[in-house]
Each structure stands twice: as C-alpha cells, then as structure tokens.
Amino acid sequence: MSSAAARHQRLHAELRQRICLLDYPPGTKLSEEALAAEFGTSRTPLRRVLARLEDEGLVESRHGIGTLVTDVDMALMAQVYDLRLHLAALVGQLDPQPVTPARMAEIRAFVTRGEALLASPDPRVFAELNSAYHDFGLSLTGNAPLRETAARLYYLTARIWLTSIPRMDLASECAIFLGEMRETETALAAGDTAAAALIRRAHISMSVHRMPR
Amino acid sequence: MSSAAARHQRLHAELRQRICLLDYPPGTKLSEEALAAEFGTSRTPLRRVLARLEDEGLVESRHGIGTLVTDVDMALMAQVYDLRLHLAALVGQLDPQPVTPARMAEIRAFVTRGEALLASPDPRVFAELNSAYHDFGLSLTGNAPLRETAARLYYLTARIWLTSIPRMDLASECAIFLGEMRETETALAAGDTAAAALIRRAHISMSVHRMPR
DNA sequence: ACAGCCACAGTTGTGCACAACTGTCTAGCT
DNA sequence: AGCTAGACAGTTGTGCACAACTGTGGCTGT
Structure with a gap:
C-alpha cells in the first residue's frame, strides 16, 4: 500500500x-x-x-x-441494532469459514482476556476487548461486503454501551461477556461456525434488552 | 443544506x-x-x-x-449479490411502511414506464428505470441504515447487468421486469409490503441465475 | 436599561502552486 | 540493432494562503 x-x-x-x-x-x-x-x-x-x-x-x-x-440518535441506533441482528446471523450463512487451529487459538486467547477482564473489570478495557471480539466474529464469514457493512454499523453503535455502563452492573456485564466467549469456544470446537454466529446474534439482542431506558 | x-x-x-x-x-x-x-x-x-x-x-x-x-470483480460481485438477496427480504421485515395512495400512484407510474420500455426496449432506458425502481423498493422500509446499505451495494452491482445484456434477450428481460412491477402492484394493492419485498428478492435471485456465464 | 448593530476571532471551504510519482519516448552508447 | 539511462509530459498528493461563514462580545444609540 x-x-x-x-x-x-x-x-x-x-x-x-x-x-x-x-x-x-x-x-x-x-x-x-x-x-x-x-x-x-x-x-x-x-x-x-x-x-x-x-x-x-x-x-x-x-x-x-x-x-x-455526532451525538447518538437513539431512534436511529435502534434501527441500526435491528439491522445488525440480522447481519450477525448472516455471518453463519454467507460463506462461513472452516474452524482452523489458528482460529481456535484466537478464541482461546479471547477467553483468557475475558477472564482477566472479569478479574479486574474496567469499562475501557471491556470496550476495547468487545471491539476486537466483534472483529473476530466477522472473520468467521468469507463475505467481504458483509464484513465491511457489519463493521461500519458496529462503529455507529459502539458508543452506546460506554454511555450506558454507568447505569448498569459492570461486573455482571463482564461475566456475561466471558460466558458468550466460552459458548462460542464450544461451538467452534464442534466446528459449528453457524452456531457461533447465532450465539453472537443472541448476545447482541440480549445486550440491547439489558440496556437502561 | x-x-x-x-x-x-x-x-x-x-x-x-x-x-x-x-x-x-x-x-x-x-x-x-x-x-x-x-x-x-x-x-x-x-x-x-x-x-x-x-x-x-x-x-x-x-x-x-x-x-x-474499477473493473467488475465477479468473485466479489457474487458475494455482494448474496448479501443483497437477504437485505431485499429485510425490507419487508424491518419497519415496513404502510401502503399509501401516493405509493400506489408511484408503482402504477412505474408499471406505465415499464410498458413503454417493453414497447420500445432500450438497454439504457432499462438501466435507468431499474435504478429508480430499486430506489422505490427501498422506500418500502423505514429503516434508514438498511436503505443506505442496500443502495450502496446496489450501485456496486448495477454495472453487471449492462455489461451482460448484449449476451441476453433484451425484449425478454423487459417483459420479465414489467411482470415484476405488476406483481408488486398487486401485492401493494393488498397492503402487503412484506410480499412486495419478497417479490423483489425473488427477481434479484432469478436475474442472477439468468445471467450468462 | 435595553435592543440592535458592528467588528472580530475562529473555523471550515476553495483555489492555486508545487512536490511526488509513473509511464513513455528519445538520444546516446555499446 | 539493441539496450540503458535520462529527460519529459501527465497525473495525483500536499501545503499554504485566502475566501466564506458563524457565533460572540462590546459598543452605541435610544
């Protein structure tokens, strides 16, 4: 380049x-x-x-x-979340990538970082790990336009979590996040990329529902 | 502005x-x-x-x-089409807009333009009508990010049809296009926005399968 | 005292000149 | 004749000066 x-x-x-x-x-x-x-x-x-x-x-x-x-327009962000849910599921449907040893090493590294986060919760570290984990989730599809689109929409909503966390239970969120990564590790260990995508979709949905109004 | x-x-x-x-x-x-x-x-x-x-x-x-x-990368465009298919269906699921008299007037105008196109087929007129009709289809959802994303992807693939048409039957394509618009008019007359979106998705899919290899 | 106007500081938008880079063509050497 | 090096034309990238625009604060007139 x-x-x-x-x-x-x-x-x-x-x-x-x-x-x-x-x-x-x-x-x-x-x-x-x-x-x-x-x-x-x-x-x-x-x-x-x-x-x-x-x-x-x-x-x-x-x-x-x-x-x-720009300030966060919640009406618009609700629409973005709606769309992101469906795109997250598509990751498992459009050209799902096979689970390689390298990918297993990646998810295990994420679990390790998640355990460290749970041991000493910190909003900023959470946000950075979440961003990296989202990118990892997108790498499960070979569909480049899907990856770019989902990333674009992710960055639009990324700020919402950080603004909401003061009114949420940080330790609980960290535990849930670690749980998601462990579930995903199990799915990938079984070679089931589509299941990993559905887990991601489910957790995005639940994360939205947990947010304070 | x-x-x-x-x-x-x-x-x-x-x-x-x-x-x-x-x-x-x-x-x-x-x-x-x-x-x-x-x-x-x-x-x-x-x-x-x-x-x-x-x-x-x-x-x-x-x-x-x-x-x-840029030249048209067919491997990439195949991925874009895969994604567009799902997004077209989402138009009927994410905040589908009610069918208003104004919208019925719009689709009727498109049918009229389609009839004129069938009477005197022309690739460029087809392409322009197709672009306007695609935009109309997106107006059926209230989800702004979905509209923007689908439009972006549409413009990536828009050139493929024009490059393929010399090896296809123009009159036949015009007839099929008019048929799609008439089916959509029927669906909208019944107030079924979701059905209109599924018709769109079906015709995008069939259009891809008709393309010469 | 208050309202309106004007000057001003600060910011993004535009135009222009030049730097950086690429491909080509030509002149000169072997 | 062939090859190489260098000049050159043409293009995008960068930096800078100025134009256009906005909000504010103070000043002045009533």
Missing part, C-alpha cells in the same frame, strides 16, 4: 477509536489544525480522513463552526 | 450514474482537472467527491497514474 493510503487508514482508525471510546465525547469540536499538527501533516490529508468519518456518520462538519462528533 | 454539501451530493450522484450507466466504462481514467473544469469548480471539491467514490469501491486513485473506474 502506498504510504499516503496507509497513513489515511491509520489516522481513520485512530480517530474512529477515539470517538468510539469516548475520548472525544459527542459534541466535541475536532480542530483540523490541531489534529494536523498532532499527526505531523497539513490540513489537506486530515480533511480527507474527517470527510470519510462524516460519510460514516461519526462526525459532522459545519462551515464556520467546526467539525463536531 | 449548505450549497457546498448540496453540490457535493449532486456531483457524487452524477458521477456515480455515469459509472453505473457505463458512460465511464471500467478502466476509464477520470481526469480531476477535466471534471473540475466541466463542473465549474477547482480540483479541491471534486477530489472530495472522488474520494467518496473510492471509499464506495467505484473508482481507484493511483498516485502518478490517475483515477480509474
């Missing part, structure tokens, strides 16, 4: 993570000049990144005002 | 249509300078449009070479 495209990917992933981990809470004004200075470029390449984030619905640029992190 | 954002939308839709109608066949080199001159702007706003088209997978910019219209 060319260095320009590589830097674009890097900055995009970095800013997206900052937004989704609430380092930049909704309403934050992102200064093009400050970010350009931080990353050692001029405004031009940085604006390319912000434009992509705007297309993805994570920020909104207003002439004369600034580039603001 | 601000005039800058409005122009961005306009140019994006225009270039996307040119690509999907094969005015710019795969491999065409899009000159930033020439396009900027045509639309009466400088390269800067135009590059914003090309960047979005690149994110959507319709063009590819290469430093020192040019911005090329």
